[in-house]
Amino acid sequence: MPTHAGTPLIEASDLSRVYHRPRTSLTRAGEAVHALRGVSLTVRAGERFGIVGESGSGKSTLLRLLCALDQPTSGSIRFDGQEITGRPERRLRFLRQSLQIVFQDPMSSLDPRMRVRDLVAEPLVALGEPVGGRVAELLDQVGLPASAADRYPHQFSGGQRQRIAIARALAPRPKVLVADEPVSALDVSVRGQILNLLADLVDELGLTLVFVSHDLSVVRHVCETVAVMNGGEIVETGAVDDIWAEPRHAYTRTLLRAVPTLEGFL
Amino acid sequence: MLSVEGLTVRAGSVELVRDVSFEIGPGERVGLIGESGSGKSLTALSLMGLLPEGVTAAGAARLGERDLVGVPERRLKALRGQDVSMVFQEPMTALNPLMRVGAQVTEVMTLHGRPAGQARARAVELLGRVRLPQPEQVARAYPHQLSGGQRQRVMLAIALANEPGLLICDEPTTALDVTVQKQMLDLIAEVAPALLFITHDLAVVASVCERVLVMYGGRVVESGPIREVFGNPRHRYTEGLLAASRLTPRGTRLPVIAGSVPAAGQFPDGCVFTNRCPHATPACEQEPALTGEGHAHACRHPADRG
Numbered sequence: 001m002p003t004h005a006g007t008p009l010i011e012a013s014d015l016s017r018v019y020h021r022p023r024t025s026l027t028r029a030g031e032a033v034h035a036l037r038g039v040s041l042t043v044r045a046g047e048r049f050g051i052v053g054e055s056g057s058g059k060s061t062l063l064r065l066l067c068a069l070d071q072p073t074s075g076s077i078r079f080d081g082q083e084i085t086g087r088p089e090r091r092l093r094f095l096r097q098s099l100q101i102v103f104q105d106p107m108s109s110l111d112p113r114m115r116v117r118d119l120v121a122e123p124l125v126a127l128g129e130p131v132g133g134r135v136a137e138l139l140d141q142v143g144l145p146a147s148a149a150d151r152y153p154h155q156f157s158g159g160q161r162q163r164i165a166i167a168r169a170l171a172p173r174p175k176v177l178v179a180d181e182p183v184s185a186l187d188v189s190v191r192g193q194i195l196n197l198l199a200d201l202v203d204e205l206g207l208t209l210v211f212v213s214h215d216l217s218v219v220r221h222v223c224e225t226v227a228v229m230n231g232g233e234i235v236e237t238g239a240v241d242d243i244w245a246e247p248r249h250a251y252t253r254t255l256l257r258a259v260p261t262l263e264g265f266l
Numbered sequence: 267m268l269s270v271e272g273l274t275v276r277a278g279s280v281e282l283v284r285d286v287s288f289e290i291g292p293g294e295r296v297g298l299i300g301e302s303g304s305g306k307s308l309t310a311l312s313l314m315g316l317l318p319e320g321v322t323a324a325g326a327a328r329l330g331e332r333d334l335v336g337v338p339e340r341r342l343k344a345l346r347g348q349d350v351s352m353v354f355q356e357p358m359t360a361l362n363p364l365m366r367v368g369a370q371v372t373e374v375m376t377l378h379g380r381p382a383g384q385a386r387a388r389a390v391e392l393l394g395r396v397r398l399p400q401p402e403q404v405a406r407a408y409p410h411q412l413s414g415g416q417r418q419r420v421m422l423a424i425a426l427a428n429e430p431g432l433l434i435c436d437e438p439t440t441a442l443d444v445t446v447q448k449q450m451l452d453l454i455a456e457v458a459p460a461l462l463f464i465t466h467d468l469a470v471v472a473s474v475c476e477r478v479l480v481m482y483g484g485r486v487v488e489s490g491p492i493r494e495v496f497g498n499p500r501h502r503y504t505e506g507l508l509a510a511s512r513l514t515p516r517g518t519r520l521p522v523i524a525g526s527v528p529a530a531g532q533f534p535d536g537c538v539f540t541n542r543c544p545h546a547t548p549a550c551e552q553e554p555a556l557t558g559e560g561h562a563h564a565c566r567h568p569a570d571r572g
Contacts, residue, residue: 048516055414055443157527160526187301187302187527188301188510188511189301189527190522192522192523193522196519196520221513221515221520224516254445255444258444258445258447258448260448260470261469262512
């Protein structure tokens, strides 16, 4: 188990993001929505960092900023020592190579008209890197047969599709894997397979994992550090086990109490 | 209250639900759990007479004195929303976006013969009963002006409008946040007459229901009181599902069920779980019957008690 003695890899400080609702009057500007209010966090190399929050908590906005898919209204994000905010896309190449994302719903994140071979190779092609035998190697890593390469996403089950999405994310040998609710759309019997696979890959490849979920019990299984978000702020952050055992913030306590558990009824 | 005998649902030659039988007593809350493709939603839809085109149900389902399966649409229309009603998973698609919420609650009552004025007053009362704050104002709102949790409460108000004998909820909280889910579950448990609660989430079913039916591959593979089934599972599928639901501490392997749920019509013959079961033997090629009083299971090599 890697301790988080690693050097800071992602450093976000005082991030804010304000969206504007469409204007409803000629004389007044549209209402401002503060999606993120002064969020700071540090993810160290080798760490498994969880972000927990409900819809509207700002976790998706934070994720988009960390992946440079959106620009903050104020604040800064340093990735591996380099500032990534305010850069044009052509100067984000190093980030696209080092940080890859697995989305919640593989049905909508994989192009239905592309074969698995092309889907998995696409990040490499986009970065102008040789593909070679990498696809077969990746499919093997995520536990899919080599024959999967010639098929289309719809020919796979939900769990297998998520394996394809993981293979695709790993293609450019990233340092950081960002997983946005990767098991929320999966059946319980398949969820364990994907969580085990993620844990194995993070270990084997020495990845840093940023894992976003609405479910604190899943985060507790996967991550060592967690940030709990509510209303665009991080209300509590620290070691998962400490927060699980002794939540200090009122919202974290509400969240923990609301999660139904089997143990509570048996 | 509700008694289902040998319910079978087919799409052409493919059997999607096979020989499902169960009963729900007055005031009883029964859970139906299963993963996607297990046939749980089809079971519910066949009770409501809402099966999609080309899908047919056979067998018998009786609500009190009245038949639910194999009766003409005209008769079903009179029952639906009156004697049996349903709350769906996604309130945004189940509600009419062009109609005010109050009018949608009123509609289900006027359709079943209640005078309009009376129905309108009762709609506001119902919105209050599902604990929507300021029900008079909510009644004038359109669905998009409400949050997901509020919309689901409106669905519940519609379902309860005619005091049905049976409420069917199909994954009513899956689209909701956990804190909202808890309030909704508490509310459903409080207001439901007899309840058939469909979900894939074992912990959710444990918090709402007294009895549970476990479905896999279109069949009920285990049934009984929640405490018994979850505390002492007999069928190997139930056992695997329970193990997979418990998230162990970090750094440990999660127990898993091998493979994935087959597509409809591709389940093995005999016991539907054989191709994923670590205990399967050639004997499992013969379909096991659901046996046992109270706590029943359909497995040739059941897990040990204790």
